[in-house]
Amino acid sequence: MSKVSTVNQVKEHNIALVRDVIHSSVEFTKHSVAQATGLSIATTNSILNMLCEAGEIVAIGNVSSTIGRPAAKYAYNRDYAxxxxxxxxxxxxxxxxxxxxxxxxxxxxxxxxxxxxxxxxxxxxxxxxxxxxxxxxxxxxxxxxxxxxxxxxxxxxxxxxxxxxxxxxxxxxxxxxxxxxxxxxxAIAYGLYDARREHGHAPTALVVVSFFEGSGPGSGIIIDGKIYLGKSNFAGEVVFLPYQDGNIYDLVNQGPESIVKSTAQVVSSYCAILNPETCVLTGENLSADMCGPILDRCKHFIPEQHLPELLYVSNYNQYYQNGxxxxxxxxxxx
The missing domain is CATH 3.30.420.40 (ATPase, nucleotide binding domain)
Structure with missing residues (x-):
């Protein structure tokens, strides 16, 4: 990795840290952003000046103070773009x-x-x-x-x-x-991860497994807050797994019991390879009452202490949009 690319990556990382803080703040000062991000005052000042010049944030006055020069207050310009x-x-x-x-x-x-x-x-x-x-x-x-x-x-x-x-x-x-x-x-996986992060429950590794109506299984992977894509963006294409009982599209058409067995194979595979903390199921061909039977089947292959938290969400569109x-x-x- 070249020095230039490393410097640029650090700069982009710092800008992302600042944006993350100011997105959730009604108003802020350079000092409050520096405290929240852990960045130096000089670095914070440089980033906020850049965002202000671009119109992404706007000055809204000064903090009341009886000592020294009052600090400038800023707000995020939500309609900047x-x-x-x-x-x-x-x-x-x-x-x-x-x-x-x-x-x-x-x-x-x-x-x-x-x-x-x-x-x-x-x-x-x-x-x-x-x-x-x-x-x-x-x-x-x-x-x-x-x-x-x-x-x-x-x-x-x-x-x-x-x-x-x-x-x-x-x-x-x-x-x-x-x-x-x-x-x-x-996208759905990242939306779900972001929702859990907002509530203080961000898992180190999260996977989402879907069985949508009219299609085979799909999956998304989040590791340390990042979408894992693999070498050629193929990571998570669990439709290509070698399913024990035959062609996955035929198995889906055989009904709920076959879908439970196939989903358990996907979850077990993730347990052995990634050992995720959280696995979220979604899609019209799955339901909340399938979580127990899926975990029971996983226990045939994976020791119970290595199994993830297994959840079901029905309304995946909100997480898709947010992701x-x-x-x-x-x-x-x-």
Whole structure:
């Protein structure tokens, strides 16, 4: 690693620390930010001056003081930029693009869904053209996909019209925004991790395992607060595991008992390889009452003390949106 890249990484890390503090503060001073981040006053001062010049924060007066020079107070400019989160989904045989536009504090500005016959590059282009015309403050677009990507090209996507497409590359040529793209399970996992972190329960390793209606299993991995992608963004593609009882798509169609056995194989595999603290199950083909039977099957292969906390969440869309938003805000990669 070169010295230049190391210096840049430290700078970006420090900026992210400062942003994390000021996002959650109604108002702040340079001294309060330095205390909260552990950064020096000089470093904090440099970062806040840069953010102020860019318009990301604004001066709102001074702290009352009877001794010495009063400290300047700042507030975060939530509308400095907006972030658009968009992902394709389906309801039965119908497909749609769901989108949410957020301010920088995560408040929803607008959200809706656009129903389509098929999801293609043109679907994204048409939607974003309309959104950017209405809201030029959109500076980042965070896209979720039900598949994986390698060199920005989409593969194994259930929205088959996107397979082989360099979606973010083409959109970057068309619109003056920063585009990010992530697998749906990684985004959901990061949204769940962020929610637990906010409540003081951030696990060192968290995995999410899904069985969505009409598809095989999926998974996302968070290690030390970072999305783990693997060598070619293939990490978590548990649909390719060698399932004991046959083809996973056939097993899903055999009903709940078969899904319990297959999910237990996925969870057991993670226990042996990653030993996560928390495993979250989601998707229409799973339910809260399956957690007990899944853990019981895992005990056939894994000693009980190594099993994770096993949870089920039904409403994964809120975590999907939050994950895409936080990905755009924090760049949570290894």
């Amino acid at each position: 907006h972030i658009c989160c968009v992902f394709p989904s389906s309801a039965g045989s119908q497909r749609y693009l769901f989108y949410s536009v957020f301010d920088l504090l995560g408040n929803s500005v607008e959200q809706n869904q656009v129903w389509l016959e098929d999801v293609t590059y043109e679907s994204f282009e048409e939607l974003l053209s309309s959104l950017l015309e209405k809201d030029p403050s959109i500076k980042k677009v965070s896209i979720g996909i039900p598949g994986y990507y390698d060199n920005n090209h989409i593969h194994s996507c259930t929205m088959t019209g996107l397979n082989g497409c360099d979606l973010t590359g083409k959109l970057s040529e068309r619109f003056p925004c920063e585009f990010l793209m992530e697998n749906n399970m990684n 895409l938003f936080r990905i755009a805000l924090n760049n949570p990669y290894h």
